Amino acid sequence: MKHPNEWMRWLIISWKLNWRKNPQFKFVTFFALAITALASFKYFDAPSSKVTSWHTTNWKLPHTFFDRTPASGEECTANSPKLVDLQNENNKLNHIKKHAIKGFWLHLDLSKLTFAEARFLSFFPSTSLQPIAEQLKICHDIPCLYNQLSQDPTVEYGELAWNFYLKSGIALQWSTAQNSFNQKDLLNLWQLANQLPTSFLHQSKLQKMSKLPLREGLCFSSKDSMLEISSQCLKEDWSPIDHKKVIVAGMFHTLQSQFKLNEQLPYMWKNKTWNEAREDRLGLAQQVAQYIIQYEAKPELQSYFKNTLFKRDWSLAGEMHRMFKKDQWLWRDIKNRHLNDCVDLHKSVLVEKKNLRGIASLSEPHPIAVCLRNTAMEDFLKNRRQWLSQENPRHCEWTTALPSGVIPVDEYVSHWEKLLVRDIDQLEWRMRADGPSWLAEHIKKEKVLSKMDPTWVYFQCHNSPNPKGCYQQGLSGLVKEQERGPASDKEEWLNDYPFESLEERVNEDVGIKRQWFLSHMEEEANKAWSNCWRQGPNEMVILKSSPHWISAGVEYVDGKFVSCLENASAQLLSRILRDNSPESQFWQRELKAPMKDWWKKKIQVEAQRERSWLVQQSDQIKAALSYDLLTQMKDQQHFSAAAQCLNRLSYHYPTRMYFHERRQLNQSLGIRLCREVLEEDSLKKAVTSYKKLRWKNFGIELTAQVLSRWEDRTRRFCLGRVPAQEVKDFIETEKMKGCIREQFNLSWPEASTEVTQKFSLPENSLNEFQVEVMTLAESSLFKQLQK
């Protein structure tokens, strides 16, 4: 039914042109008004569950459509691709030819391969395949390599594996026939690649996947952007649903950190250690897998997954709503393409019919509308039906009848048919109402819209707190810039670019582009690394603030080196992105995390290399230290090898260390090296000789100084008025012995200080001779006391 507004416009036109002076005016007017009233009632009474509002901003699908969740374990096994469709898709995804990757992979010249092929091969060193290089010479593409290496000769095998990489950015490890993914696994992976959200795909944290036996009870394990799936968990007797759940759980577990789950976990400080009750991360990954594959999760997580984490529902109903958003965009494209052709064909009609706007003209079909119905509508509906029933990865579910007997694809296409009829009707009435000015308006609108790219606005708003609101404001602003017309016109123009449709479309494009940017970023980062490495470290440079681009995990990195890499990071991104457009700003934000990851991995590898190198250098360091200690003992009157070892060791570490700070190194490697050096026989002998020499130099003087004070104190504080002839018996008593020893301890500091000052020695440096002096002085003391 037409909108009442349109009927009113028709009435007004008719009134002005024909009925004003007509005597039958009253009758016809009454009749027209009655029709209008009836139409209005019928419109407002129409059940909204079947028919949409005709404002294009309110294009909706009824909520009750296909609201069916498959039972657990139920699946559509016929979802598999046709080989020709797979190959076509692979060719389409493998279109980027320009890249800077060089080198040879066995017989393949990487510079002559496409970007995706070259990047893929860079993940797998060819050295281990040299023994079978001859066998692989027949291959010039990746599917062939897969077929040869997995020994599955079917063409589908290689194409499926290749498709998975192109779609997800995850390279499947080829290994022995026993351990490589079989064709069933690949079919599951193909479905997942089409099903998973973009946050799982083309991420630098997950670049390779392999299948191998893991320890009992472990279904997956991840490290260094490689996910290992246990072959025990991909058993033949398990259902494809269970296989897919294992893989998805593994993928989520690997990528978990980028989802930034906001958890407030209880913590405590106990025995000088941090204790935190860690959430069961494995359980969460399994819940995510359950949600994506079987569309269900624990009640407390269901809403969180649907509305916050993924903003997506994988059930058939959810999938259909998602498809609907994308198809709005597709209809717009198809409609405009055909409209331009139809307008060109029938332009004269708009001009000729300008004076024939009476009611008689309503009985004739508008040629442009007819043209659209015959071309655009048919094109769109045919396209959708074919896609959903044959090419869509879930085509089986779309073509399998529901319990009610309804076939989803038929219902969906039929619903679209109603919407398209309404949309073209609306266009027709606009053309009729506006006459030739419609054409001018249409041309003006297309000209304005062609100058503004909504994807730019999308990129600008992508990370804002309210992306949709930001996007609508941004588009509105763009239209205002280009054209100052009535606000209502601009609202309609904006309807051509619905946010949800654009979001779906851009996210798919972004996934594929991401690999390209990652590859460039890695290449530039490698160059920056080499450049900064050449400039060398400087341990005097200290970081005063957290770096923005560099992450080192738990490693220490030299201050000058970090500063160099930090500066290089900002510069290398500007070299890759070249301008400051919204899309470039989007990629600058997107590439930050992968760049940090890349630096982190590189630093970890190089730090470990430096550690190994230091261990290899241990013998040389020890030799230098040993020589140094001996020299110090030779040159100084006082030198304690044990006390000074760590300090002296600092001078003998290699000068170019990027990942170790000297004092910190002493705490780990240094303690061991010192212990080993001090236990060397040669050094032990040297220390003993050194001690003997010092005793020779200072012992006599020290003993004399101690003895005089010790005797004096003993006479005053221990013997008192004991007569000389009784001293011998008296000093044998325990009490007396204790007193004498105490007086020694009290005499020592002054005597030792006297000697150290005399010989310019460090304070307390003669304490090592305390025992010897006491032993030597004691017998002299007793003799003196008995005199």
Add this chain to the structure above:
Amino acid sequence: MKLYAGLFCALIAGCHQVHPLKGIKDIRPGSTSLHEAFKILEDPQRVTDNETQPGTQIFHWEEYSLQIENKVVAAVFRNPTENETSFLYWRHAFRQSPTQLKKIQDSGQWQLTVPQAGIAVIYDEELDQVTKVVRYEAP
């Protein structure tokens, strides 16, 4: 004269008075009591009890938390500032001090302890950032 004497006595008395706590920085783990801490801090936003360790509670405010054991502050926790989120920053800050770095068992977290200063920094591998700074009783 009496006035001057009185002022002088007041001055002496003031110098002998225990220096009052002004803020979270003045709270010393191991010696500041809960009572003293509450004199300077607002009411906590929440309190968590530890079931495995009776007598231990953690009082939470927006920017920091206090672990109380037997009515004495045992540890002060705070979130790192924006400048302190990188673990590398802390590795540099404490490069001249004896430190201990260890992985916390069964978790993706590391703890960098500076025993002489009574400070520990917790780094989460998965988030790739420092999540907590702990002050505990220094020797």
